[in-house]
Amino acid sequence: MNDSWPTPTPDLPTRGRGANFPSDGPEPMTLERLYLYDTTLRDGAQTPGVDFSLEDKLTIIGLLDELGIDYIEGGYPGANPTDTALFAEPRNTRGRLTAFGMTKRAGRSIANDPGIHDLCSAHADAVCYVAKSWDYHVRVALGTTNDENLKGIRQSVEAARASGKEALVDCEHFFDGFKANPGYALACARTAHEAGARWVVLCDTNGGTLPDEVEAIVAEVTRTVPGDRLGIHAHNDTGQAVANSLAAVRAGARQIQGTLNGLGERCGNANLVTLIPTLMLKAAFAERFDIGVTADGLKSLTHVSRVFDEMLNRAPDRQAPYVGDSAFSTKAGIHASAIMKEPETYEHVKPESIGNRRRLLVSDQGGKSNLVAELARIGIEVERSDRRLDKLLAEVKAREAAGYAYEAAGASFELLARRTLGSVPRFFEVESFRIMTEQRHNAVGKVVTVSEAVVKVVVDGERFLSVGEGNGPVNALDVALRKDLGKYQRHIANLELVDYKVRILNGGTSATTRVLIESRDDAGERWFTVGVSPNIVDASFQALSDSITYKLMREEARGTVAPSAAAVG
Ligand SMILES: [Zn+2]
Numbered sequence: 001m002n003d004s005w006p007t008p009t010p011d012l013p014t015r016g017r018g019a020n021f022p023s024d025g026p027e028p029m030t031l032e033r034l035y036l037y038d039t040t041l042r043d044g045a046q047t048p049g050v051d052f053s054l055e056d057k058l059t060i061i062g063l064l065d066e067l068g069i070d071y072i073e074g075g076y077p078g079a080n081p082t083d084t085a086l087f088a089e090p091r092n093t094r095g096r097l098t099a100f101g102m103t104k105r106a107g108r109s110i111a112n113d114p115g116i117h118d119l120c121s122a123h124a125d126a127v128c129y130v131a132k133s134w135d136y137h138v139r140v141a142l143g144t145t146n147d148e149n150l151k152g153i154r155q156s157v158e159a160a161r162a163s164g165k166e167a168l169v170d171c172e173h174f175f176d177g178f179k180a181n182p183g184y185a186l187a188c189a190r191t192a193h194e195a196g197a198r199w200v201v202l203c204d205t206n207g208g209t210l211p212d213e214v215e216a217i218v219a220e221v222t223r224t225v226p227g228d229r230l231g232i233h234a235h236n237d238t239g240q241a242v243a244n245s246l247a248a249v250r251a252g253a254r255q256i257q258g259t260l261n262g263l264g265e266r267c268g269n270a271n272l273v274t275l276i277p278t279l280m281l282k283a284a285f286a287e288r289f290d291i292g293v294t295a296d297g298l299k300s301l302t303h304v305s306r307v308f309d310e311m312l313n314r315a316p317d318r319q320a321p322y323v324g325d326s327a328f329s330t331k332a333g334i335h336a337s338a339i340m341k342e343p344e345t346y347e348h349v350k351p352e353s354i355g356n357r358r359r360l361l362v363s364d365q366g367g368k369s370n371l372v373a374e375l376a377r378i379g380i381e382v383e384r385s386d387r388r389l390d391k392l393l394a395e396v397k398a399r400e401a402a403g404y405a406y407e408a409a410g411a412s413f414e415l416l417a418r419r420t421l422g423s424v425p426r427f428f429e430v431e432s433f434r435i436m437t438e439q440r441h442n443a444v445g446k447v448v449t450v451s452e453a454v455v456k457v458v459v460d461g462e463r464f465l466s467v468g469e470g471n472g473p474v475n476a477l478d479v480a481l482r483k484d485l486g487k488y489q490r491h492i493a494n495l496e497l498v499d500y501k502v503r504i505l506n507g508g509t510s511a512t513t514r515v516l517i518e519s520r521d522d523a524g525e526r527w528f529t530v531g532v533s534p535n536i537v538d539a540s541f542q543a544l545s546d547s548i549t550y551k552l553m554r555e556e557a558r559g560t561v562a563p564s565a566a567a568v569g
Contacts, residue, residue, distance in 0.1 A: 034279065034289040035255040037071040037168075037201075037231065038064050038272060040308075042100045044263035045075070054082050056311060058091075060260070063304050065093045068293040069272070071168075071255075073098045073128060078118030087122035096125035096166065103131045103156040103169075106144035110155045120163035126198070127160040128168040129153070133188035134177025146184055150191045157195035167197045170233060170257075174202040175209040178217050186224050193225045199255050200225050204244060207235025207267060211247040218251035227252025234270045236262060241270035246278070249285070260308045261320070273305045277322045281349045295353075302355035310524050315499065322354045329359035368393060378414050380421060392420040402532055403505045403514045409530035411519075411550040412543070418553075427552045428485055430545065431456040431463070435473045435537060451476035459486035474500070474540040481544055491555045492548055494522040502536065515539040519547045525554075 041057050044050065052060070057074065064072050072095045075083030079101075091097055099122040104113050119127045131153045132138045138149045153169060160167040169192035171177075171185070178185040192200045202218060209217075214232070221230060232248035232255070234241040245256045262271030279285045280298055302323040309316040318325040328351040343350075343358060351358050357377070368384060371393055375382055382389055395416065396406060406413040418424045433455040442448045450469060453476035457464045468480030482492055499518035504511045513536045520526045527550055531542025 031290040032288060033254070034249065034285075034291050035070040035199075035231075036272060036276070036291055036293070037073065037098075037199075037255055037257040038069045038095075038259065039073045039100075039233075039257050039269065040064070040259040040263055042073045042075050043257075043265075043269055044259040046265040047263050047268075048265070050263065050312060052082070054085050057082065057086055059311065060308070061091065061093060061097070063307065064260070065095050066297070067276075067300065067304055068291075068297045069095045070292055071096045071098050071126060073100050074124070076100050077122040077124075078115060084118075087124055090123045097123075098126040098128050098168070099124035100128045100130070103129045103149075104152040104159075106142060106148050106152060110159050116156060116159050120159055120165070124165060126166035126168060127163075128170055128201075129156050129160070130170045130172050131156075131188060131192065132173070132177075133171035133185045134173040135181045135184045137173055137177070138184075146187075150187060153188060153191045154195040157192055157197045161196050167195075168199040168201060168231070169197045170201045170203050172203050173205045175204045175214065175217055176206060178220075182220075186221065189221060189225050193229055198229070199231045200229055201231035201233050201255065201257060202248070202253070203233040204235055204241075205233075207237030207241065209234075209244065210238065211240055211243045214244045215247040215251045218248045218253050222252040228254045231255030231257055232270075233257040235264065236267040236269065236271075239267070241268070242274050242278070245270045245275060246285070249289075261305055261317070263312075271321075273301060273323055274321045276301060277349065277354050281353060298353060299355045307524065315518070315526075322349070323356055325359065327351070327356055371396070374413075375417060375421075378410075378417070380417060382421060386421075388421050392417060395420060399532075403512050404530050404532050405514065405516065406530070408516055409528040409543075409546075411527035412529045412546045415529075415546055415550060415553070424549065424553060425556065427459070427488055427549060429458045430481070430541075431458055433477060433480070433541070435477060437473055453477040453480040455480040455483075457481070457485065459488065462486055473537050477537065477541060478544055481541075482548065485548070488552055492551055495548065495551050496520055496522075497547075498526070500540075502539075505532075513539045515543045517543040517547055519551070521551065527551075 041052060041060060045052055061072055061074065072093060074086050074097055077084050077087040077099050087099055099119050101115050101119045104110050104116055110116055132142055132149055135146055138144060138146055142149060157167045157169060171188055174185055189200045202221065204214065218230065218232070230253040232245050232253045234244040241262070245258065249256065256270065256275060258270035258272040258275055259268070261273055262268040276291065276293055277298060279289060279291050280293065305320065305323040306316045316325065321327060328347055330346060359377070368389060371389065372382060372384055400406060415424055433453060435451060435453045437449065437451040439447060439449045450471065451473045453468045453473070455466050455477070457466070464484045464486055466480045466483035468476045468478070468483055470476035470479050478497065482495070485492060496519065497517060498520050501516040503514045505514055506512055512532060512534055515531045515536065517529050518526060519529070527547065529543045529546035529550065531539040531546070533539040533542065
């Protein structure tokens with residue numbers, strides 16, 4: 001295929017995956033190549049609150065490259081210092097590092113357009129231009145003529161090619177433009193193609209087009225520009241960016257643009273983390289296309305998705321397709337025993353293929369099968385006939401009835417299980433704690449409320465007294481509790497509380513409070529603990545104490561904490 005396409009310019013480094021590019025030779029298999037283009041670092045970076053540093057960008061480029069993404073859009077050289085620095089030196093990527101920018105400005109010559117100069121001189125393998133393809137935008141936003149816009153597209157593509165780079169053209173608002181004036185939208189696409197753009201990308205910029213419309217319009221466009229030169233750039237405003245991307249592929253497009261975890265302004269872009277497994281695991285696509293991501297790359301997808309959320313400092317979406325924590329979890333006991341026998345009955349794909357895992361929720365609806373399976377997952381092997389199992393099951397049920405939520409607090413569940421079935425060292429013992437909250441006027445006469453906690457802890461027979469201050473009682477208690485745990489202190493130094501959630505479980509003066517705490521360490525591991533009590537401080541104390549114990553137990557399993565001689569509890 002594509003034998004009319006020139007070979008890559010000689011100054012491009014030899015790529016490990018080079019054989020996948022059409023110009024490098026015949027396809028090894030009958031599978032047709034479908035290309036993935038990531039725009040996390042440019043379109044994804046439009047998301048409010050997202051601001052990537054150069055270091056962030058380089059890390060994400062590494063993740064995408066490892067995954068096997070064909071094109072990695074790095075940003076907009078010349079637009080800001082980060083992106084300018086990114087393209088200031090060669091980056092050794094297997095995927096084609098792509099610089100993004102606008103086509104030539106109207107009323108300027110190509111040689112006098114600083115934007116074009118920045119793009120063509122960037123250390124990038126490809127340049128992606130955004131071009132207007134809706135005559136309404138040409139008139140209103142650019143204030144120029146339709147012909148001048150076409151000339152800008154042609155000259156910009158030629159400039160990128162003359163600088164030795166591959167050229168792509170993102171046709172902005174293509175679908176809306178096509179509906180308003182199909183002749184002009186097609187003229188933009190044709191101009192880009194004839195000027196030598198490797199890809200003409202049809203953008204659903206507003207994200208409002210529906211899959212059947214995308215499929216029909218892309219099919220129409222393939223009569224002007226061949227499908228193996230067409231890409232799709234879909235936004236998720238109707239929740240169908242992935243469906244729209246797949247519809248475009250069915251109609252002939254052979255490049256998909258998207259972002260990690262669907263990051264992007266408004267409702268986001270097409271989610272590559274959903275698209276990749278769909279393309280690789282669903283027969284309708286897997287039997288027709290090769291996307292350049294290996295089976296091993298696919299296995300890393302859950303990890304990549306979660307590491308990316310970690311970088312964004314947000315909790316991963318538990319219900320994310322394929323990679324979410326709940327993607328392969330089920331609750332009912334009757335299903336659990338069937339899943340153990342025949343997992344495929346209840347799972348649309350194998351969770352391991354994307355690096356995820358089966359999860360059988362422990363809950364008051366679950367029976368022994370759930371429990372045994374969940375214990376096996378966390379490394380505790382128990383015979384179904386073991387009497388302690390009944391004790392644990394009764395304990396879980398009683399606690400869940402009292403308000404504990406073990407589904408959401410895996411670390412507290414593990415501690416409960418190990419305490420019931422085996423042994424959890426008693427790393428520390430809190431002898432007592434006292435908290436005082438005071439409202440007073442501060443030095444400048446402003447009313448402030450501060451809390452102070454005093455905690456007495458015993459570690460290996462040695463007593464520690466710590467005082468902590470905070471803006472509330474729980475904060476003060478946390479500060480005091482984690483201030484000095486003697487010989488264990490260094491192991492909890494990197495423990496951080498990420499989230500704290502309080503739920504009042506029943507009304508009235510005797511209301512029960514449930515506290516859920518999310519913790520993490522600097523290795524990126526996250527765990528959840530729970531506490532329940534009529535007293536919010538006590539509920540918080542249970543969850544905090546479980547969090548620290550869990551962390552120390554993990555360290556002990558790794559051999560970094562010497563096994564404690566203290567009693568087990
Ligand atoms: Zn976009």
